[in-house]
Amino acid sequence: MRLDALAGNAALKQQLSAQEKGRGLSHAYLISGPAGSGKRTLARLLCAAMVCTGEGERPCGACPACKKVLSGIHPDVIQVGEDGKDISVGQAREARSDAYIRPNEGARKVYVFHNAQDMTAAAQNALLKLLEEGPAYAAFLLLAENPGSVLTTIRSRCEGAALTPVTAAEAEYELARRFPHLPREQRHAAAKRCGGLLGRAVAELEGQETGEQLQVEASQFLDLITQKNELEFAAWCVCLEKWERGDLVLLLEHLQALLRDALALQRGLSPTAASPGELPVLQGAAALPPQKLLALAELIRKLRNDAAFHVNTGQLCGALAAGVYGGNL
Ligand SMILES: [Zn+2]
Numbered sequence: 165m166r167l168d169a170l171a172g173n174a175a176l177k178q179q180l181s182a183q184e185k186g187r188g189l190s191h192a193y194l195i196s197g198p199a200g201s202g203k204r205t206l207a208r209l210l211c212a213a214m215v216c217t218g219e220g221e222r223p224c225g226a227c228p229a230c231k232k233v234l235s236g237i238h239p240d241v242i243q244v245g246e247d248g249k250d251i252s253v254g255q256a257r258e259a260r261s262d263a264y265i266r267p268n269e270g271a272r273k274v275y276v277f278h279n280a281q282d283m284t285a286a287a288q289n290a291l292l293k294l295l296e297e298g299p300a301y302a303a304f305l306l307l308a309e310n311p312g313s314v315l316t317t318i319r320s321r322c323e324g325a326a327l328t329p330v331t332a333a334e335a336e337y338e339l340a341r342r343f344p345h346l347p348r349e350q351r352h353a354a355a356k357r358c359g360g361l362l363g364r365a366v367a368e369l370e371g372q373e374t375g376e377q378l379q380v381e382a383s384q385f386l387d388l389i390t391q392k393n394e395l396e397f398a399a400w401c402v403c404l405e406k407w408e409r410g411d412l413v414l415l416l417e418h419l420q421a422l423l424r425d426a427l428a429l430q431r432g433l434s435p436t437a438a439s440p441g442e443l444p445v446l447q448g449a450a451a452l453p454p455q456k457l458l459a460l461a462e463l464i465r466k467l468r469n470d471a472a473f474h475v476n477t478g479q480l481c482g483a484l485a486a487g488v489y490g491g492n493l
Pocket residue numbers: 215216217218223224225226227228229230231
């Protein structure tokens with residue numbers, strides 16, 4: 165099996181590969197390990213291997229089925245409880261009736277149950293029936309931080325796949341592959357801090373990247389407003405439309421904080437939210453008339469609130485462009 169996307173865990177990867185070559189993959193796995201140990205990565209690889217239509221070693225990563233699994237859109241791979249909420253007995257029953265509907269595209273249908281350790285006993289019992297009596301084409305992957313909190317009856321019907329922390333060298337190697345543009349020291353520090361739980365280091369570096377980009381964009385916003393560069397501001401708003409809503413919300417919140425800082429500066433107070441790199445644009449913004457700053461702050465506050473009501477990013481960016489240069493400010 166091609167499992168190199170999962171860092172470390174050499175023994176487990178060898179065991180799964182041998183199994184796939186021999187009697188074939190099992191119909192149920194209990195994938196366990198602490199948060200950040202790679203449970204989702206392994207689940208994704210197993211799902212892809214089960215529905216892969218490529219030749220040779222699986223998952224090939226290149227066939228349409230693999231590509232759909234890797235981008236999370238394969239209709240025969242069903243995620244249950246991915247939103248982090250506890251899986252209810254209703255959801256377990258729903259999966260049970262859905263399992264009897266034949267696969268849409270492939271030969272198999274794979275169900276991934278997240279946070280299996282938090283399922284109620286009733287939900288686990290509903291799941292147990294599915295594991296025992298489910299159709300032959302159905303496969304089940306249960307993800308749990310602590311396999312001990314999953315009912316013994318369920319555990320006994322699943323193959324165990326226990327993930328272990330990776331070494332600092334393995335973590336660093338993987339981080340270099342995913343974040344080649346970041347400085348080596350930054351990756352090294354994140355690899356050391358994560359204690360072998362690679363997912364934590366990835367989340368940390370992604371968070372830092374987002375934070376840095378937010379600061380760059382927020383500075384750009386204040387700069388364009390201060391310079392009254394209407395054309396460039398419109399172009400900047402168009403670029404923002406491609407952002408994910410969550411990131412856009414973070415940007416609006418950071419802008420709210422910066423505008424508060426600019427108003428504080430006008431009153432001779434010290435800024436609290438701006439990073440040292442943002443101080444020059446903040447001083448530029450503080451030179452704007454107070455009414456304009458207040459109107460801007462109100463506009464950003466309103467857009468931040470609208471963002472909570474499923475307004476799409478295109479509408480938010482359009483409203484931002486119209487709000488700033490629509491004659492109200
Ligand atoms: Zn494939």
